[in-house]
Amino acid sequence: MMVLAIPTVTAAENNYEFLSTASGKYVPIRILDTDSMPIESSRGGSSNWGNKTLFENTAGGHLQIVYIPPGALGALNHYHVFHEWAWIMYGDFTNNESTHPDQVFGPLQRWVAGDFLDRPPYSLHGGERGRQKFMASQIGSVILIMEESAVGEGTFYVDPDCRDDTPSAEQANVCGSSYNPDYEEITHWATPRIIDTLNDMPFQPVETSPGLSIKRLVDDPSHGFRATMWFLEAGAETPEIMRAHYFKRAHQFNFIINGDLKIQAYRDANRPAETYTVGQNFLIERAPMSVFGLVGENATEGGAVWLEVTYAKGTTWANELTPIEQPNYILD
Numbered sequence: 294m295m296v297l298a299i300p301t302v303t304a305a306e307n308n309y310e311f312l313s314t315a316s317g318k319y320v321p322i323r324i325l326d327t328d329s330m331p332i333e334s335s336r337g338g339s340s341n342w343g344n345k346t347l348f349e350n351t352a353g354g355h356l357q358i359v360y361i362p363p364g365a366l367g368a369l370n371h372y373h374v375f376h377e378w379a380w381i382m383y384g385d386f387t388n389n390e391s392t393h394p395d396q397v398f399g400p401l402q403r404w405v406a407g408d409f410l411d412r413p414p415y416s417l418h419g420g421e422r423g424r425q426k427f428m429a430s431q432i433g434s435v436i437l438i439m440e441e442s443a444v445g446e447g448t449f450y451v452d453p454d455c456r457d458d459t460p461s462a463e464q465a466n467v468c469g470s471s472y473n474p475d476y477e478e479i480t481h482w483a484t485p486r487i488i489d490t491l492n493d494m495p496f497q498p499v500e501t502s503p504g505l506s507i508k509r510l511v512d513d514p515s516h517g518f519r520a521t522m523w524f525l526e527a528g529a530e531t532p533e534i535m536r537a538h539y540f541k542r543a544h545q546f547n548f549i550i551n552g553d554l555k556i557q558a559y560r561d562a563n564r565p566a567e568t569y570t571v572g573q574n575f576l577i578e579r580a581p582m583s584v585f586g587l588v589g590e591n592a593t594e595g596g597a598v599w600l601e602v603t604y605a606k607g608t609t610w611a612n613e614l615t616p617i618e619q620p621n622y623i624l625d
Contacts (some may be wrong), residue, residue, distance in 0.1 A: 327358055365429075366421040379437060385434055412486075544607060
């Protein structure tokens with residue numbers, strides 16, 4: 294489904310990225326038709342993996358769609374010093390979710406479509422050494438994943454094969470230089486929040502907005518991070534909470550899981566809205582001071598489900614209490 298935009302839309306130097314117009318203190322929203330993006334040839338040195346980079350931040354992190362082939366095993370037992378989150382779009386992928394560096398085989402987690410991951414720093418996962426075939430991906434997977442800082446600089450292996458001070462050539466090839474010999478000084482290994490949104494969590498109606506339902510996946514003001522799923526039924530009135538607004542500091546991503554949605558952006562509060570229609574696998578990025586909302590009526594023809602992820606400031610976990618601000622509506 295292509296973006297249907299009024300003539301004021303600004304296209305980037307490709308056929309899949311669009312920017313709204315903005316003036317004064319406001320900034321554009323950014324719309325990506327991810328299905329039209331080319332797949333990059335590799336991911337992390339794995340030639341049979343692919344990815345599309347949707348967003349990059351100043352910390353060296355990125356939001357990507359990752360394509361994982363059938364039979365993929367993944368990495369050895371490792372951890373990140375940064376936060377990451379993911380949404381499984383298709384297929385299956387497996388990890389061992391360990392709780393100790395010596396636990397090569399932690400509980401096997403088979404990620405499938407509809408799973409949401411909220412992984413804090415220092416959460417051990419991987420553990421692919423010596424696995425049996427049933428522990429590998431059966432059909433491959435497509436994953437939307439945000440790794441908030443530079444992966445190469447913030448990832449450390451703890452697998453026993455990586456612990457020698459002078460690793461063999463084979464060990465060095467597997468582990469690279471990402472081994473932290475001081476891992477025993479880490480006093481707390483975190484555990485991730487894993488949600489099967491399709492089977493374990495029903496939508497909850499929003500009482501003040503008939504036809505709108507919500508799944509609250511993560512709401513973490515201690516780190517300034519929130520993840521929500523929305524479902525707007527066909528024929529529903531446009532919810533008041535989704536009329537045009539902006540944030541002064543918050544940064545938000547909206548990923549259309551299924552359906553169609555008509556959205557609006559504003560150049561400023563005194564000019565008519567620009568209207569766009571987005572569909573499955575479109576990404577809407579709204580930086581601070583971008584005005585975005587749903588159209589005033591008939592916002593979806595067939596119903597829409599989308600994932601909304603909001604950061605209180607920047608696009609990384611905060612290290613202090615940072616609640617997400619309330620929206621500023623421009624047409625009150």
